[in-house]
Amino acid sequence: MTTHVTTVPAYAAPAAHAPLERTTVPRRPVGRHDVLIAIEYTGICHSDIHQARDGWGKGIYPMVPGHEIAGVVAEAGPGVTKFRVGDRVGVGCFVDSCRECDHCLRGLEQYCARGGTATYNGRDENGEPTYGGYSTHIVVDENYTLRIPDGIGLDEAAPLLCAGITLYSPLAHWQAGPGKKVAVVxxxxxxxxxxxxxHALGAxxxxxxxxxxxxxEALALGADHYYATGDPETFTALAGTFDLVISTVSAPLDLGAYLGxxxxxxxxxxxxAPEEPVTLNLFSLIGGRKTLAGSMIGGIAETQEMLDFCATHGLGAGIEVIAADKINEAYERVIASDVRYRFVIDASTI
Known part of the structure; x- marks a missing residue:
């Protein structure tokens, strides 16, 4: 039986800095290669807050955030070969790309030369705004849909679609593993x-x-060591220690100190991704042939690899599940670092 979903309940920011409120948004009909996903859980990412509040530039309103989406296939288009109704699936930060540029052909769709289509706060090929996972259903091309292995609960899996791949990709690219010293900021x-x-990679x-x-908490998660950056002696004691330092913070850092x-x-x-610009004395790089780099999520194949890796190693996100009417409160708590470690919205409450 075909499910015709034209509008669905959602929570949206009606304008920059405005509280999110319950509304409805349109969803396109299920096309030949689309799946209709009944969303069960959606993670709240700090980037949702940045975008809902115009922190990274002018947004498209009303804005339905959410790019950490986990649910179940409710309908599959007639040309779909990768999924069936009832499959556990996920959606990350983008729902399409040009499929033709060098990056897309190499499986690096997140760096699509034409920009790709963001899961929310973007525009699709018809110029229509995209709406994210703070909703009950979403229609996505099967080629941009991920399979969530049975070894991970959908609630714990949702944040992996952004937080998990955002860390997995650079750890894999810079070959974290046995014999490597990795610092997470x-x-x-x-x-x-x-x-x-x-830790699971062996670093x-x-x-x-x-x-x-x-x-x-850090030691319980698998860290071998822990240091306070508020202590200036930390930067002296650890000078020249790490093969790889990954900064996850959204505030400007003293890059020279961390390169040390x-x-x-x-x-x-x-x-x-801080909203403010940062500065750097280039001698911090020159002395030691060091690399200052950035990394943004991962392609579809790598994201699936990450999900499979997490299932194999029993890794899910640390979460606090909330009802949709607590989203605005959750935003303030994220800003205050008052969550261990990711809020996840129960979509049944939208």
């Missing part, structure tokens, strides 16, 4: 997944956080 929604994944993991208050922690030929990789 920040122990929040992104950082806690970095610790779990780096020696250090957490760098502002104070010592999260030390026991990187050994020769090592890398400082930024996955957090």
């Amino acid at each position: 920040g122990l929040g929604g992104l950082g806690h997944m970095g610790v779990k994944i780096a 020696e993991v250090t957490v760098l956080s502002r104070s010592l208050k999260k030390r026991e 922690l990187v050994r020769t030929d090592g890398a400082l990789v930024n996955v957090g």
Whole structure:
């Protein structure tokens, strides 16, 4: 039986800085290669807050955030070959790309030369705005849909579609593993997944956080060491220690100080995205042939690889499940770092 969903309940920001409120948004008919996903859980990412509040530039309103989506296939188009009704699936930060550029052909759709189509706060090929996962259903091309393995609960899997792949991709690219020393800066929604994944890859993991208050949590997640960046002695004691430092924080850092922690030929990789610009003295790079880099989520194949890896190693996100009417409160708590470690919306409450 075909399900014709034309409008669905959702929570949207009607304007920049406005509280999110319940509304309805349109969904396109299920096309030949589309799946209709009944959303069960959607994670709240800090980038949702940045975009809903115009922190990264002018947004498209009303805006339905949410790009950490987990649910079940409710309908499959006649040409769909990868999924069937009832399959557990997920959607991440983008729902389409040009499929023709060098990046797309290499499986790096997240760097699509034409920009790709964001899951929300974007425009599709027809120029219509995209609406994200703070809703009950979404229609997505099967080629941009992920299979969630049975070994992970859908609630714990939802944040993996952004937080998980955001950390897995640079850890894999810079070959974190046995014999490598990895530092994760920040122990929040992104950082806690970095610790779990780096530990599972076999790296020696250090957490760098502002104070010592999260030390026991970090060690329980798999960290081998923990240091407070609020202590200036930390940067002296750890100078030239790490092969890879990954910063997950969304505030500007003293990049020179953190590059001082990187050994020769090592890398400082930024996955957090501050709203403010940062500065750098280039001597911090020159002395040691160091790399200052960025990384943004992952392609479809790599995201599926990450999900399978997490299922194999029993890794899910640390979550707090909330009802949809608590979204605005959750936003304030995220800003205050008052969550361990990711809010997840129960879509049945939308």
